[in-house]
Amino acid sequence: MSGAPVSTGVLGARQAARALGVSQAALRRAGMSREFSVSEVQRLGEHPPEWLVAQRSFVTQAYRFALDPTPAQERALTSHCGASRFAYNWGLALVKDRLERRERVRGAGYRELLDDAQVERLARGVEVPWTLAELRREWNLAKHERAPWWAQNSKESYSSGLDALARSLESFSDLDSKHGRRRGARVGFPRFKRRGRGRGWCRFTTGALGVSSRTRIRLPRIGHVRTHEPTHKLQRRLHAGSASVLSASISEQARRWYCSLTVETQRNDRPASRPDQIVGVDVGIGHLAVLWTHPDDRVENPRALQRAQRRLRRYQRKLDRQRRANNPGCYRPDGTAITGRRPSRSSTRRRATGRTLARAHARARHVRRDAIHKLTTKLAATYGTVVVEKLNAKGLCRAGNRGLRRAIHDAGLAEIRRQLAYKTAWRGATLIQAPTFYPSSKRCSGCGTAKAKLSLSERTYRCEHCGLQIDRDLNAARNLAALATRVAGSGPETQNAQSRPPNRRCTENPHKTRPRRAAGRP
Ligand SMILES: [Zn+2]
Numbered sequence: 301m302s303g304a305p306v307s308t309g310v311l312g313a314r315q316a317a318r319a320l321g322v323s324q325a326a327l328r329r330a331g332m333s334r335e336f337s338v339s340e341v342q343r344l345g346e347h348p349p350e351w352l353v354a355q356r357s358f359v360t361q362a363y364r365f366a367l368d369p370t371p372a373q374e375r376a377l378t379s380h381c382g383a384s385r386f387a388y389n390w391g392l393a394l395v396k397d398r399l400e401r402r403e404r405v406r407g408a409g410y411r412e413l414l415d416d417a418q419v420e421r422l423a424r425g426v427e428v429p430w431t432l433a434e435l436r437r438e439w440n441l442a443k444h445e446r447a448p449w450w451a452q453n454s455k456e457s458y459s460s461g462l463d464a465l466a467r468s469l470e471s472f473s474d475l476d477s478k479h480g481r482r483r484g485a486r487v488g489f490p491r492f493k494r495r496g497r498g499r500g501w502c503r504f505t506t507g508a509l510g511v512s513s514r515t516r517i518r519l520p521r522i523g524h525v526r527t528h529e530p531t532h533k534l535q536r537r538l539h540a541g542s543a544s545v546l547s548a549s550i551s552e553q554a555r556r557w558y559c560s561l562t563v564e565t566q567r568n569d570r571p572a573s574r575p576d577q578i579v580g581v582d583v584g585i586g587h588l589a590v591l592w593t594h595p596d597d598r599v600e601n602p603r604a605l606q607r608a609q610r611r612l613r614r615y616q617r618k619l620d621r622q623r624r625a626n627n628p629g630c631y632r633p634d635g636t637a638i639t640g641r642r643p644s645r646s647s648t649r650r651r652a653t654g655r656t657l658a659r660a661h662a663r664a665r666h667v668r669r670d671a672i673h674k675l676t677t678k679l680a681a682t683y684g685t686v687v688v689e690k691l692n693a694k695g696l697c698r699a700g701n702r703g704l705r706r707a708i709h710d711a712g713l714a715e716i717r718r719q720l721a722y723k724t725a726w727r728g729a730t731l732i733q734a735p736t737f738y739p740s741s742k743r744c745s746g747c748g749t750a751k752a753k754l755s756l757s758e759r760t761y762r763c764e765h766c767g768l769q770i771d772r773d774l775n776a777a778r779n780l781a782a783l784a785t786r787v788a789g790s791g792p793e794t795q796n797a798q799s800r801p802p803n804r805r806c807t808e809n810p811h812k813t814r815p816r817r818a819a820g821r822p
Contacts (some may be wrong), residue, residue: 351728369557379453429779454507590773601710746770
């Protein structure tokens, strides 16, 4: 770290902040004094503690705002999302067509008794656009004829549709341009998108986009759109130069428009308030989380979906009745569906029911998201070390009945872990993930003996060895917390998901369309 040139042995807060590459506010939050000796700053610069590393790094994060567009703006938003979908479908049709043509060339070649190499050379003569650049080139040649109205929407809308297609094709070929093979389950060939199915979506990466006031977001071609929520937190960062907007995505879900701004920003969160304390987190269904040790050790599960279930069931039934009434030809007198006939006719009222149902689902989603964010923020803001279990939610779902499966999805267990990973990194805290088969529930947190069997219905853990009686989830949380001390004793952060520098993890955003800024930018 190159320090600012100084003659005296003491630095002011501003000089120290500049020398360390962080904001003055960050130093204040870290509890640093107002004056700094040069040697102290040098020491920090050479061996930056975790909070300093976190403060200095840029992360890519999204700021998502619900919008309140005017009717004209809503039409423009719809039009842009439709244009994006149009380009996607057009590109997919083109790719399919070219692939078929290639097959025909191959067939013809073999009929002519050519050898494999010759056939392949002929087949390669048919170009199949696969990347964004190739698709875009084809689109620019075809758009005047296929979509003479193209100029009504920003060119970004078509580009984002083609970009989505290129990504799907890349996933289908099971390759990731950055890392070689793709992780996760295999992906099928992309399918056509239908209007009204799934959410409309479109992304802008260039042009006039950003936050134009405390209540408005500026989008290219669409203008200044009113936001439902205040934007001032982001606006302040943009003004201060500690954040810049990379792209804006608009989407519609359950009759509400959203704008998600992808922002590169310098986080300056306070470091965890109790850096030396460890918390074991047993995530579950009965409670969202049980914490060892925390003053009030239970975090309620809002059970968002379960609470909405009665309403959802009613709307779903109503929807079905209306579908049957609209399409009498698709059902037998006893009510069973006739295979091969699609109930395609709808009515104004049925569409209205569909919207009500979507709103109810959206509400459940929002309640769940809110509870999880509050929990993870609190944990990351308080504890220096957080230990969670790496639950195999998929495996659990396969094992359980429908009620259990629904409850697991309702709790959003994997999401808790995902959020903890980045939030602890922002605060320079440590996240330890217990391995999947770590016996956190079966082991006695008092003496360490493990039971061979523990049924789900046993809510209290009773140890036959030492006689300990403790709540089942609390026992698990205590075991997880104990794991942290063991890991700390056995070398440097062996289980730590965040052993990489946090900035690398957070800026590795595969959806980013612009190159990363040069490292070490002040
Ligand atoms: Zn025991």
